Amino acid sequence: MDMKKVHKRSKALVIRETVVSYIFLAPALFFFLGFVIVPMGMCLVTSFFNYTMTDFTFIGFDNYIRMFQDEVFLKALVNTFIIVGVSVPAVVIFSLWVGASIYKMKAFTRSFYRCIFYLPVVTGTVAVTVVWKWMFNKYTGLFNHVLLGAGIIDERINWLGDERFALACIILILFTTSIGQPIVLYIAALGNVDTSLLEAAEVDGATKLQTFWRITWPSIMPTTLYVLVITMINSFQCYALIQLLTSGGPNNATQTIMYYIYYQAFRLYDYGYGNAMGIFLAIIIAILSAIQFKVTNSGKVD
Amino acid sequence: MKKLIALLLACVMLLSLTACGGTGTAGGNDGDKDSKTEITLWTYPVGKFGDEATVKGFIEAFNAKYPDITVTVQYLDYTNGDSQVTAAIEGKKTPDIILEGPERLVSNWGAKGLMVDLADLWDDEALADISKTSEAVVAACKGADGKYYEYPFCMTTHTMAINYEVFEKAGALKYINEDRTWTVENFEKALKAVKDSGLVQVPAVVYCGGQGGDQGTRALAMNLYSAQFTNAEHNKWTMNSAEGIKGLQKLVDLKNAGLIDFDPAAVASDELQLFANGTIAMSFCWNAANQSSYASSVTFTPYPVAFPSEDGTPELCGGIWGFGIFDNGDDAKIEAAKKFIEFICDDAEQGPKSVVATGFFPVRSSYGNPYAGTADEERMAVFASFQQWLGDYYNVTLGWAEQRTAWWGMLQQINDGKDVTEAVNDYVDTCNKATEAASK
Numbered sequence: 001m002d003m004k005k006v007h008k009r010s011k012a013l014v015i016r017e018t019v020v021s022y023i024f025l026a027p028a029l030f031f032f033l034g035f036v037i038v039p040m041g042m043c044l045v046t047s048f049f050n051y052t053m054t055d056f057t058f059i060g061f062d063n064y065i066r067m068f069q070d071e072v073f074l075k076a077l078v079n080t081f082i083i084v085g086v087s088v089p090a091v092v093i094f095s096l097w098v099g100a101s102i103y104k105m106k107a108f109t110r111s112f113y114r115c116i117f118y119l120p121v122v123t124g125t126v127a128v129t130v131v132w133k134w135m136f137n138k139y140t141g142l143f144n145h146v147l148l149g150a151g152i153i154d155e156r157i158n159w160l161g162d163e164r165f166a167l168a169c170i171i172l173i174l175f176t177t178s179i180g181q182p183i184v185l186y187i188a189a190l191g192n193v194d195t196s197l198l199e200a201a202e203v204d205g206a207t208k209l210q211t212f213w214r215i216t217w218p219s220i221m222p223t224t225l226y227v228l229v230i231t232m233i234n235s236f237q238c239y240a241l242i243q244l245l246t247s248g249g250p251n252n253a254t255q256t257i258m259y260y261i262y263y264q265a266f267r268l269y270d271y272g273y274g275n276a277m278g279i280f281l282a283i284i285i286a287i288l289s290a291i292q293f294k295v296t297n298s299g300k301v302d
Numbered sequence: 303m304k305k306l307i308a309l310l311l312a313c314v315m316l317l318s319l320t321a322c323g324g325t326g327t328a329g330g331n332d333g334d335k336d337s338k339t340e341i342t343l344w345t346y347p348v349g350k351f352g353d354e355a356t357v358k359g360f361i362e363a364f365n366a367k368y369p370d371i372t373v374t375v376q377y378l379d380y381t382n383g384d385s386q387v388t389a390a391i392e393g394k395k396t397p398d399i400i401l402e403g404p405e406r407l408v409s410n411w412g413a414k415g416l417m418v419d420l421a422d423l424w425d426d427e428a429l430a431d432i433s434k435t436s437e438a439v440v441a442a443c444k445g446a447d448g449k450y451y452e453y454p455f456c457m458t459t460h461t462m463a464i465n466y467e468v469f470e471k472a473g474a475l476k477y478i479n480e481d482r483t484w485t486v487e488n489f490e491k492a493l494k495a496v497k498d499s500g501l502v503q504v505p506a507v508v509y510c511g512g513q514g515g516d517q518g519t520r521a522l523a524m525n526l527y528s529a530q531f532t533n534a535e536h537n538k539w540t541m542n543s544a545e546g547i548k549g550l551q552k553l554v555d556l557k558n559a560g561l562i563d564f565d566p567a568a569v570a571s572d573e574l575q576l577f578a579n580g581t582i583a584m585s586f587c588w589n590a591a592n593q594s595s596y597a598s599s600v601t602f603t604p605y606p607v608a609f610p611s612e613d614g615t616p617e618l619c620g621g622i623w624g625f626g627i628f629d630n631g632d633d634a635k636i637e638a639a640k641k642f643i644e645f646i647c648d649d650a651e652q653g654p655k656s657v658v659a660t661g662f663f664p665v666r667s668s669y670g671n672p673y674a675g676t677a678d679e680e681r682m683a684v685f686a687s688f689q690q691w692l693g694d695y696y697n698v699t700l701g702w703a704e705q706r707t708a709w710w711g712m713l714q715q716i717n718d719g720k721d722v723t724e725a726v727n728d729y730v731d732t733c734n735k736a737t738e739a740a741s742k
Contacts, residue, residue, distance in 0.1 A: 053391065053414045106726045137572075138565060139503050161511070161567030163718065247512035250566035250714045266385040267703050268415075271392070 035080050040282075043275045051272030063276035073277065076248075077253040079167060083256065084235040086171050091178045091231045092224065098179070099186025114184055122181035129244040132173050142271065160246055163253040170241055170254050178234060182227040189223035225296045229289050236285050257281050323669040327445035339638040340372045340484075342397040346383055348456075348623045349591050349660035351401055356659050363652055364645050369639045380514050381438050391416060396628035398639045400433060404442040404452050405697040407626035412451030413700060413740065418627040418636055419449040434667040442622050442695040454624030455647035458662040460517045461586035461618060465502075465580065466603035472499035472583075479614070481687070482607045486552065488692065489610035493561040496583045506562045506584045507573050508553060510713035515570020516706055517619040518586035518712060523549045534682050536699040536742070539733040542726045549721045564717035566710075577604075590685040591661040594678070606684055608691060617693030623660060663689065701736030708732040 043302040047064070051055045067073050102113045104238045120128055135142040147153045159165050193216050217224075239258035241247055248255035248263070257277060265274030341355075350356040354377065361373045378386055384406075390396045396416070400407065405417055406702040411417050420554060425445075432454065433440050444450040469475045474495040477488035484492070496505040524531055529546035532539055539544065556562045568576070577585035578600050585592075588606055625643045627636055634707040645678065646656045654672040657664040663673060664684065673682040698706070712729035716722050 053416070136567070139565065140579070158565060158567055161565050166567075216427060246567065247569075247710070249511060249710065251711065251718060262385075263707070266388045267707070269388060 019221035045277055046272055047279050049272045051270075051275070053269045059272070063273045064280070066273065067276055067280065072252055072255060073257070073260060075252045076257045076260045079253070079255055079259045080236060080238070082167060082176065083171055083238055084232055087174050087178060087235045088228065088231050090175055091182055092227055092292055094175075095179050095182035095227065096220075096224075097185050098183050099190055102183075103187045103190040110187065114187065117183045118180040120177045125177070125240045126244060128177060129173070129241060132169075133160070133245055136169055155264070161250055165247060166250060166253045170238070172243065173241055173245075174235065174238060178231055182231065185223050185227060186220065189220040193219040221296055225292065227291050228296070232288060233285055236281060315519060317357060327598060338372050339372050340374065341399060341638050341642065342374045342376065343396040343399045343401070343642070344376045344378055344383075344387070345401040346378050346380060347400060351659060352377055352379075358657075360646060360652065360656065363640060367649075368638075371641065373642060387411075394686050396630060398627060398635050399632060399642060400626050400628065401623065402626070403621060403623050403697070404695065406700050407441060407452040407624070408445050409698040409700055409702055411628070412445045412449070412626065413498075415452040416628055416640075418452070418485050418629045420453045420627065420640070420643075421450050423453045423640060424450045428496045428648070428666075429624065431666045431668050435665050436692060438620070438695045439622050439665050440681055443624065446700075450620075452624045452626050453643050453647060454622050454665045455653065455694075456624075456657045456660045456662040457620060457622045457665050458589050458591070458685065459618040459620055459692050460521060461588045461606045461685070461688055462518065462522070462584060462586045462609055463577070463593070463604045463606045465577070465583045465742045466497070466605040468496060468501045468580075468583045468602070469605070471501060472496045474499075480605055482605075483614055483616055484607065484610045486610050487612050490556065490561065493556065497561055502583045503581050504560075504563045505582065506586070507568060507576060507582050508557070508562060508564045508586070508713065508717075509568040509570055509573040510564060510566050510710050510717065511569045511572070512707065512710045514711055515587045517621075517647055518570060518573075518588075520709065521609045522586050523553060525549070525611040525618075526552050527612050528615075530694070530696075532694075532699050534694075537737060539699070539705070539730045539737070542723070542730040543687050544647065547723050547726055554716050554722060557717070564713065566714045566717060589662075590682060593681060593685070594661050606688070608688060616691045617695075618688055618691045620695055621662070622665065622690045622695065623662070624665075634650070683711070698739060700740035701733060701738075704736035705733045708723040708736075 007272050048058060048060060050059045050062070064238070098113070098117065105113070134140070138144060138156050138158040138161065141159070143155070143157045143159060148156065159167065159169050197215050197219075198211060201215055236256050238256050239262060242254055242256055242259040243262070246254040248259050257280070261274045261277045261281070264270045264277070307610050345351045345357065354375075357375055361375070364373065365371070365657065368409075387396070387400070387406075389466075391644070400411075407417065436457070437451035437455055439457060443450050445451050445456055464478075466475075469478075469492065470521075471494075472495045474492040477492040477495075478484045493505045496502065508522070509515065510519065522530065523529070524546065527545040529543055529549055541550075553562065553564075557564055565572075573582070574585055574587055574592065574596070576582045577736065578596055580602065585604075586609075588604070593604060593606060611617070624647070627639045627643070629636070645652055647653055648666075653666065654664065654669050657669065658676075659670050663682075671679075671682075671686070675678045708729050712725050715725045715728075
């Protein structure tokens with residue numbers, strides 16, 4: 001009888017706590033539903049329509065079929081994969097290297113480097129981009145000035161206006177603005193690796209490489225997974241740099257899916273087509289994120 | 303007790319959410335609102351219409367006459383303005399009034415049925431007065447359906463400009479006629495003289511990085527051999543004519559000879575910056591407003607000239623600015639918006655002031671020269687002399703947005719070595735398809 005009473009009371013308690021939890025969650029849930037889930041649903045639905053300012057006709061999968069017949073979209077797709085393929089490994093490797101070099105330093109020095117690498121993140125994208133644009137300028141830019149002065153090049157290079165260099169320049173800028181957060185995270189993660197394990201490995205005669213590969217790397221795997229996913233998503237969604245620097249040119253050499261979505265939806269008012277590309281991009285990001293979770297063993301440490 | 307506090311806190315948070323769903327009436331004086339009509343104005347930066355203090359002064363003058371109408375202003379720029387308007391259209395939050403030109407008001411939003419017909423503002427007096435200045439202005443403000451979607455108040459012709467001192471030192475001034483026109487042959491000779499002088503890195507840059515200012519490169523290419531961008535009906539693109547191809551081929555030849563440069567990384571503002579800091583000797587993106595705004599920042603004399611043409615008679619691209627009203631379905635607001643437009647454009651005292659604020663010229667012939675007796679009189683007289691060469695206002699052709707992107711792309715392609723005829727044919731094909739699609 002007593003047990004029954006206790007059970008009843010604990011059940012009521014659980015219900016009350018659950019209700020309170022849900023009430024606390026409600027504001028966030030409201031915004032999440034209203035500004036993320038509902039727009040996503042609308043995006044999915046309208047991708048099956050010829051949706052412009054003056055038309056809203058159901059056309060089935062026509063937007064998706066058109067996408068793969070659109071040369072500019074295919075070029076944007078390839079460029080986007082190049083950006084992701086280059087920037088993600090580069091950001092992870094460089095951040096890990098910098099993190100590993102910094103985390104054992106004195107607190108002041110460590111903070112100093114953290115600030116330096118984090119500066120491009122806290123500085124506004126527009127300000128950063130304007131400086132880069134000036135440095136890349138064909139006529140008055142720093143790079144041409146230095147390279148010409150050093151005798152490395154014979155004539156001025158149009159860094160952002162030449163198909164051979166434009167995408168590489170974008171990747172370089174994206175790289176500098178992407179490494180700040182991973183470096184800070186790696187410094188924290190490396191500082192949290194269990195030192196007793198490292199000391200034990202050292203006593204057992206493990207080499208530095210073995211220690212890193214067998215102990216440090218698995219310990220920072222959750223951080224690596226986060227860095228991989230976030231950098232990949234940011235790289236896939238590369239838009240602001242393109243908008244501010246090249247508008248997708250020259251000859252679509254820096255066209256990305258995100259910029260092309262913007263162009264179709266906000267310049268040509270072809271919302272349905274833009275949304276179809278958005279859905280396609282979301283699917284790609286979801287699949288690649290899932291693969292990353294799988295490959296990195298869901299960020300778990302054995 | 304803790305639970306009670308937590309529950310209360312949660313309820314407060316929930317209640318705060320309801321504020322998000324308000325209808326926008328909170329915070330105001332309802333009694334006052336009943337008697338006042340609130341309208342919103344969005345302005346692109348047309349001269350000082352991008353300057354808050356100037357526009358505020360105009361609104362104060364308007365309110366002195368119409369105290370029952372409140373005008374709220376939002377300032378747009380040419381980089382993000384279109385996106386903001388598009389978002390507003392989709393969110394059904396468009397402003398009541400918008401200030402821009404016929405390519406947006408008439409052939410874009412007007413053609414999509416989003417704008418109010420302003421026929422009642424275009425009464426016989428206004429029609430006669432504006433027609434006297436230019437029939438092209440009247441035609442540009444009217445949609446294909448015969449409705450007026452823009453009520454204009456100022457206009458200008460876009461020109462190019464040279465660095466007077468560089469040209470003087472290079473001995474190239476002799477290639478420019480007294481009336482500031484020049485032939486293609488003399489243009490080429492001037493480029494060569496400037497290049498040989500070594501005073502600048504390169505005489506001129508054909509910017510093709512997009513984002514506006516394209517009227518300059520279009521005017522350059524079409525003027526060389528008197529090509530036309532569209533047919534007279536503005537429903538077919540015609541730069542693939544023999545004259546158009548010849549003009550673009552000439553630009554490629556000049557580039558190959560090292561006399562000009564194509565820059566796919568530069569937009570119009572970059573080219574203006576290169577001109578202002580003396581890196582190049584001429585700008586293809588000039589007008590009266592630029593002459594005024596760059597006056598204090600340059601160390602040389604920017605000398606406006608017409609675009610070169612083989613027959614010596616240029617056909618300059620024009621700019622016409624005025625107001626349009628978005629149809630938000632509220633008759634009171636539409637009426638208030640019309641009163642505001644009438645005041646800014648037609649009021650005997652305010653009208654000329656509005657024109658002067660843009661730095662351009664009045665579309666109303668009755669305004670005469672609003673710069674007479676001012677410090678700007680001499681400068682504006684130079685630009686007034688270009689008005690005689692105002693060409694066809696083909697910017698109203700449907701599919702304009704696609705055309706602009708295709709134009710930049712085409713310039714980038716011929717810079718990269720693509721055959722000019724093939725590139726122009728592709729460009730015209732893209733434009734015609736866009737026009738056809740927009741006409742449906």
